[in-house]
Amino acid sequence: MPNKIIHDNYTVELEEPTLYVDNKARGRSGHMTHAMAEFAPGCFIDFNSNNSAVRMGGHYPYGWVEYRISKDGGKTYSDIKTLDYSYRCFLDGIHVISVEKAVATDDGTIVAICLRNNAMEQKFCEPWDTPTVIRSTDGGETWSEPREFTPYPGRPYDALYRDGVIYILHKCSEYFLGTTPEHIYRLYRSTDNGVTFEEVSVLPIDPIRRGYGSILFDGEGRLHAYAYNEGAEDYMDHAVSDDNGKTWTQLPPCYVKYGIRNPQTAFIDGVYVLHGRGGNGANFVFYSSEDAANWDEGIIFIGTEPDAASCFYSNNLNLKDEKGNFLLVQYSDLYGEWGKVDVWGQVNVMHLKLRIKRNS
Numbered sequence: 001m002p003n004k005i006i007h008d009n010y011t012v013e014l015e016e017p018t019l020y021v022d023n024k025a026r027g028r029s030g031h032m033t034h035a036m037a038e039f040a041p042g043c044f045i046d047f048n049s050n051n052s053a054v055r056m057g058g059h060y061p062y063g064w065v066e067y068r069i070s071k072d073g074g075k076t077y078s079d080i081k082t083l084d085y086s087y088r089c090f091l092d093g094i095h096v097i098s099v100e101k102a103v104a105t106d107d108g109t110i111v112a113i114c115l116r117n118n119a120m121e122q123k124f125c126e127p128w129d130t131p132t133v134i135r136s137t138d139g140g141e142t143w144s145e146p147r148e149f150t151p152y153p154g155r156p157y158d159a160l161y162r163d164g165v166i167y168i169l170h171k172c173s174e175y176f177l178g179t180t181p182e183h184i185y186r187l188y189r190s191t192d193n194g195v196t197f198e199e200v201s202v203l204p205i206d207p208i209r210r211g212y213g214s215i216l217f218d219g220e221g222r223l224h225a226y227a228y229n230e231g232a233e234d235y236m237d238h239a240v241s242d243d244n245g246k247t248w249t250q251l252p253p254c255y256v257k258y259g260i261r262n263p264q265t266a267f268i269d270g271v272y273v274l275h276g277r278g279g280n281g282a283n284f285v286f287y288s289s290e291d292a293a294n295w296d297e298g299i300i301f302i303g304t305e306p307d308a309a310s311c312f313y314s315n316n317l318n319l320k321d322e323k324g325n326f327l328l329v330q331y332s333d334l335y336g337e338w339g340k341v342d343v344w345g346q347v348n349v350m351h352l353k354l355r356i357k358r359n360s
Contacts, residue, residue, distance in 0.1 A: 002299045005288050010271055011357045012288050014301060017333075021048050021349035024335040029058030030349040032098040032125065033065050034315035034330040035112065039104035042073045044317060045140050046330070047083070047099040047112070048349050056124055058336060059310045059345025061098045061117050064090045069140055073321050074328055074351070085114070085134055085146055093119055095129060101159035101315070103166055103194075110136040111194035113156045113168060114146065127174040131156045135194050149188055149197040157213035166190040167245060168197070169215045169225060171207075177230055178207035185213060185227065187245045204250040205237045216265040216272070218292045226254070226263050226274075233259035233279035238293065257297045258285045265292075266316045268327050269356040274298075275329060277312040284312040284331060286354075305338050310345035316354075327354040 005012035023030045033049035051063035065086035068077040086097035098115040105111065116129040130153050132146035149156075152172040159168045166189060173183035185203040190196060205227045212228035223245050227237040235253035242249075259279020266273045274287040274295060282305060287298035304311070314331035333350045336343030 002301065005286065005296060005299055007288070007296065007359070009290070009359055010269075010288075011359060012271065012273065012286065013355045013357055014286065015353040015355070017350045017352040019348060020046075020330065020351045023053065023346065023348050027053055028063070029053040029346045030332055031059050031310070031345060031347055032061045032115075032313060033100075034313060034332070034349070035099040035102040036315060036317040036328065036330060037102040037104040037110055038317060038319065039108045039110050039139060042320070043069070043071045043139070044074070044104075044319070045069055045102065045110055046077070047102065048330075049098060053336075053343075053346045056122055057310065057343060057345035058347065060122070060124060061096050061115075062090075062119065063096065065097055065099050067099075067140060073319050075321075081140065083112075083143070085143060089116075090119075095119055098125075100131075100156050101168075103159050103161040105161055105166070105193045106164065107193065108137070108139065109193045110140060111159075111166060111190075112136075112143075113149075113159050115155055123175075126176055127153070128155050129153050129174075131170065133194050133197075149190075150186070150199070152186070154183075158215045160215055160217065162217055164191060165244070166194055166197075167200075167215060167223075169203075169213050171211065171213060173207070176211045178210050181207065183207040183210075185210075185225070187215075187225075189245070200245045201241075201248065204239055204248050210237065212262045212276075214263045214265045216267060216292060218267065218272070219270065224265070224292050226265065228261055228263060229253070233261065236260050236263060251293060254293060254295055256285075256287055256295050258283060258300060260285065260287075262313055264314050264316055266318065266327050267292075268318055268354070269325055269358070271356045273316075273327060273354065275301075275314055275316070275331075281310075284314075302333070304334065310334055310336075310338070311347050323355070325355070328352075329354055 336346030
């Protein structure tokens with residue numbers, strides 16, 4: 001398990017992972033739902049899923065969403081809380097809910113962006129209905145009723161908050177990979193803390209055979225968007241906007257040596273970080289960049305079998321502790337045995353801290 005990416009100017013350091021949710025011990029699985037959001041200094045909400053460990057081998061969000069609150073930057077956590085909206089949907093049996101992303105606004109409002117999965121079809125994590133948002137203004141104690149933010153079924157892959165605006169990247173397709181020109185990526189925004197949303201633009205990324213996605217503001221305020229290309233897993237689609245997503249320029253795809261699925265991006269201490277599943281579903285990979293376009297050779301942090309795409313779904317959150325800034329990375333890690341029926345998708349939920357060390 002390599003733990004460093006070394007460059008002339010900086011080093012990316014990955015600390016030893018810790019177990020966040022022991023699904024093996026409780027006979028459950030934790031696929032999807034890794035959203036986190038800091039709603040006050042050092043205080044953040046951390047979502048995870050409580051899913052069946054046998055339906056579709058554990059690689060299916062058949063269950064409900066839980067969360068915990070940390071008020072000391074992740075040193076300790078509250079007792080587990082159940083997200084009532086997700087539990088009610090599970091009992092109704094029409095949809096199951098995942099919290100794909102969450103953001104917190106300047107006044108501490110938490111906005112959770114929820115994926116709605118058809119609970120009656122066993123097609124892994126699809127098809128999808130229209131997504132919803134729910135809001136909490138009291139640190140996760142209570143939640144608003146869900147509201148759709150788009151009329152298009154699909155999956156909201158990423159969300160950001162910047163300068164009073166929430167941005168959501170949404171792939172308009174009921175199924176994972178786009179198959180028609182209508183399966184486009186749309187950008188939405190809210191200027192009222194997630195009460196209402198409006199469409200900003202359609203991204204210039206080819207929707208065919210595309211899935212997943214990530215958005216990122218760079219140090220100059222430009223908005224970057226990335227997408228997974230099933231036809232070329234080692235080339236990540238890339239577009240950039242200089243006007244907060246109103247207009248876009250398509251850039252050459254980003255080469256990533258080990259490939260990338262479900263790309264997750266972050267900006268910490270002047271360095272851009274990219275992580276996710278590697279190509280062919282194998283490996284948990286990390287890359288870094290100084291310009292958000294040209295990525296280094298990266299490292300395979302955890303190696304696994306080819307096509308073992310049951311794990312390494314991930315997310316991140318910028319936080320601080322006594323050592324300085326760090327990126328909290330949450331990811332799913334296989335505890336079942338790959339290739340065996342009913343256990344190949346059983347996952348625990350892990351945490352690790354990523355730090356940037358400037359080389360003297």
